[in-house]
Amino acid sequence: MTDEAELLLRDDRAVLVLPTRRENGDTDETDQRSAELADVLGADLADALAEWARVCAAMSRTGSGAGSEVVSRRGRQLAGRVAVRLGGPVRYRDPASGHSRVVRPNRSPAFARPPHGRAVDPTPPWATGLTVAAFAAVFVVVAMLALASTLASETAGWVAILAAAVVSAGLAPSLWLGRTVPVVRWLVLGAVVGTAVSWLGVLVIAFS
Known part of the structure; x- marks a missing residue:
């Protein structure tokens, strides 16, 4: 079984599904749990995911497909931040295309975390x-x-x-x-x- 966490939309909410290990060390995919985002990721990243989910839901209701590329790009970026925060790969399910991809931690300056715990954005040009x-x-x-x-x-x-x-x-x-x-x-x-x-x-x- 996979050890990857999964980031997806469910009922207009961003949901992070974490694999739970059994006592023998195996990962049981049927024993996964939906994590409380703020508890696992921190309030800043949880708020960003909630906002992304609301925009995705609004676009889904309109059915126009306008801005789907921006939504997908933002989702991939957030999945990267989640992967860094968890310290492991995250499977991201694109709400626009329905395709899944694995995003691995990339500790770039954009995701660097200072002592107070908030992400640092590079100096803007x-x-x-x-x-x-x-x-x-x-x-x-x-x-x-x-x-x-x-x-x-x-x-x-x-x-x-x-x-x-x-x-x-x-x-x-x-x-x-x-x-x-x-x-x-x-x-x-x-x-x-x-x-x-x-x-x-x-x-x-x-x-x-």
Whole structure:
């Protein structure tokens, strides 16, 4: 039997299943238990897993599949943190594809733990990150205004507002989940700023 812990979603909750050893040292897969995440992993990682599970559940209910890659990437990152915290391999079941993969501990600087027990994030590349965020913001503004302008001219202003609302709502789960992912968070910052700024233009176009 396998000695791997397993990270999966169950009833819209992140569940960590730990193998339990019998007295003879064998692992009995039927004797596994669902661990209380905060007790095993600490409150910080347990909260991150709970948040990831909520976003996965929201995406599952919409059925659009938008942002599935971000959800999968975030799940793999969290599985890596779980593996480091447990000191052993973790089988991660991707909620988007249903495929399983084994994630092994990788004690990189991103998962380093200081004495007070919280993960340390590497020093952010501010210059490069802000540049990426600026490009993302400009792209979102141009795309949103182009969409609103086309719909307002071809149909009506309220259609442009409705379309902008749908796009914003569709982006929200992915942006919320990606806000703590290295590199991706700069794109998230730009997309959030671009979405907020573009709404001013959308309202002007819709009511002009």
